[in-house]
Structure formats: structure tokens, C-alpha cells
Amino acid sequence: MDKRLEFSRFAHSFSKDGIRAYFNSLRLKPVFVPNEIDEFLLPYIDALNKQKSLNQIEIDVPIAEIKNTVDQLIKNKIVISDPLFDEAVITHFKGTLGKPYIKTAFLLLTNRCNFNCSYCFVEKDIIANKQTLINMSIETALKTLDFFTEMIRRDQDQFEEEKSIILYGGEPLLNKETAIFIIEEVQRRKEKGTLPAKLNINLITNGSLVTPALVALFKKHGVKMSLSVDGNEESTNACRCFTNGKPVYQEISRAAALCRDADLPFGLSVTLSEESLDNEEATMNVVNELGAVSLGLNPLLNADLPIELKPDYGVRTADFLIRAYKKFRAEGISEDRMMRKALAFAHSSIYPFDCEAAGGNQIVVSPEGEVGLCHGFIGDKKYFVTTVDNLEFKPEEDPVYLEWAKRSPISIDGCQDCPALGICGGGCALVGYRNEGSIWNVDSNFCLHAQKTLEWMVWDLYDTMTEEIGKIFDG
């Protein structure tokens, strides 16, 4: 077999300050090469391939250093000797996709809301599709839990792995009775062992209907509450308001105070509007101001909505997310979106999906009990495939679930040459669908975020390594 050395088709590099960082986008282990060595890599590899004497290449750095670098590039699959290797690796990763198994249930307890946020992709879709405004009944909630219990029971090997139920809407606390019923029924099922111990209940709420009694109940049952806010008072009130137009920030602040008073740790769901980016410092400070323990930063999904984003929104958001990650990492506060990519990079493991819908690991249940994959389609019910009555439903045999379970950059043709291929997760399929008509399209703003994040992580690793080496030499 031909054993010529060549760069892998998944090899990429970034250059900065006299250093080139090489990496394989599916292996994610960078090799840092100073320019004075980098310039001799290709002549050296060429000499090896032609079996020329190595002293026939004129170099002014020790040949052992170049050899060592090429060995590192080979070890980390940046340079390969078998032309079939790349194909074997991508085929292997494609083979791991397409196996739906339910881990997350988004329950829309209502499609009603007492807010009218200008960017809301859920409410706008419900209104545009003239959906009847209703709450999920206790009967439907019970059937929903039966359905979820049955879906996860089927695979006993994965049963005890972490799962999530997300109480969502509309504003979920407009249907307090069903929320309480679900929280208590989940507890009963956990005690009986029909639902796994590691099942989290997350409530995402606009905060306006949080009461001391609810906070006490959430604390008793370990419900993880996330309050939605866009930054400080000015930024939040810019896009979020009551249906009568009144400002909302004071309500969010009141809900946060109730949680602090009751010692209930809570998170924030921070949606990044133009105003949040304009007031960057204040947006980041809202975590301390409200006393939250974690946050998720949501870039605005401009999924066919009546909102105008400036042309530089994608770049500004990508840079904001990196600065926010650095700040929160230093303060020991976890930010979900960046953390997931950072962990995948640190463990050199592929990150195939950026949400549970792509991956086929999620059910979304409408207030009427219809079951779909993505809550962004709650208005037109696209990709809603069955109902909670159908306990025979098999995601692993359903064509829609099977398609979504493969919706990863690993199997998107346009992603194959991207440096962020292994770390990206593919962003939001809903945006691809709304803007380009297919879940297989990617969101260019998301690509900016994934690619900039990767480059930042590579140089962050380099800085950490040089700092560690410096410490060793400093004794």
C-alpha cells in the first residue's frame, strides 16, 4: 500500500504571533508549531516521501525538531500515511448518528402568554397559525408522563442516564395547576422507580407569576428554575413587555428576590437582543445583580420573525459569547452554550448536536397532547408526528425522528471542510428551515459563533500550555 505522508483532509490551521496551530477537525488535538519550524515541514515531508536523504534539504533548525513536530502531526492525525484513513473516520462517525432515544421532554403547559416579547419565536408562530389558546389539562399531562415513561423505559441500558423535563410555554405558570401536578407526579414515579432518579425538572419562566408558595414547592422537589431576562432593566424592557405594553424588569427582579430569600438556587435564560449587546457590561452583570448561579445565553433566532437584526449581529454575538465565557469561567459560573463546546474540546470528543431535537433525543408536547421534535414548530405543527395516546410510538422507526437524528455537521456536505466540524453541533435546525426551507441548512450567524469559538479555544489552550511551561521553568 502507498504510505506517502500527506495532510488529512480534516487538517486545518490558525496562525498568530509567529505560531501556527494545526489540528484535525475530527480529533481536536492541536499541535503548535513556531514559524521557523513550520516553513520546513513541507520540504521535510516531501523528502520523506521521495526517500531523499534528509540532509539534502537545506535547513537552519535542528532536524530533530522538525522530525519531532512531524511525529506529533502524525500522532494527532493531522498528517496521515493511509489515504483511506479519513474516509474510515468520517464513516465511523456517521455510523454513530441516526439512533433516536428520548432524553428530554419539552412540555408546553400552555400556548398562552401574559407577555408580548417582540422576538418571541413561540408566541409569534402560535398567533401566525391562528392556534386556539389553551392550557394542557391534568389528563393530558398524565398521558404525557405515561408516554415519556414508556419511551425511556424501552432501553434499560440508557434508563438511568440523566433526563430532563422542561416546563415551557407560552408562560408555563399561567397553568400552575398542571405544573404542580407534573412536579408531584414525577416525584411519585421517581420513588416507585418508573422514572429515573437522575431526572431533572427545569422550569423556564418569565418570572411574573412566581409566588413564595411556588418557590417553596420548587425547593422541596429540586425544580431548576430559569428566569428569562435580556440584561439590565433598560435592555430587558426594550424587547420584553406585558401584553398591555407595561415594562417587566421589576417583576423579574421580584421573582429573583423570592428565590434568594428562600435559598433556592436559580438560573437565567438571557436572550441577546441588540440592546443586550449594546449594554454588554450590564448584561453580564445581571447574573450578580439578580443573584443567579448559572445562565444560558441565547443568540436571537431570527426564524422568520418581525425583528430587524443589524448586519454585524452575528459577529458581535460571537465575540460577546467568548468574552462572557471568560468572565463567567473566572467567577465559577457556568454558561451552558460555550461550556458544552469547551468540554468537548477539552476531552477531544466530537460534539455532534447542539440541541436534543437534532439527534432525535427530544419530544415536544403541545397543550393538546401532540408530540413533535422542535418547539419552534408549535404553530404550524411541522414535524409533529404522533400524540401522547400512542404508547406504541417508536422514534427509532419513525422517518422524521430518523432524519433529525442524523442532522449533524458530520453528515452535512457543506460542513465537511469547516474547521469547526467536530465542535460545532450544527446550531438550530429551525432557523435553517425557516430561512432556507430545510433543516439541513445552517445558520450563518451560528457558523460565525462556532468558528470564532473554536479559534479562541485553540489559542486559549496555547496560552494555558505556555503558562504551565513557564511555571515549570520558573521553578
Ligand SMILES: C[S@@+](CC[C@H](N)C(=O)[O-])C[C@H]1O[C@@H](n2cnc3c(N)ncnc32)[C@H](O)[C@@H]1O
Ligand atoms: C419561549 S420562552 C417560554 C418560557 C417563558 N415564557 C419565558 O419567557 O421564559 C423561553 C425562552 O425563549 C427565549 N426566546 C424567545 N424568542 C426567542 C428568539 N427569537 N431567539 C432566542 N430566544 C428566544 C425567551 O427569551 C425565553 O428565555
Ligand code: SF4
Ligand atoms: S414571556 Fe416567553 S413565551 Fe411569552 S412572549 Fe416572552 S419569550 Fe415568548
Ligand code: SF4
Ligand atoms: S454549521 Fe457552520 S460552523 Fe458548524 S460545521 Fe457547519 S459550516 Fe462549520
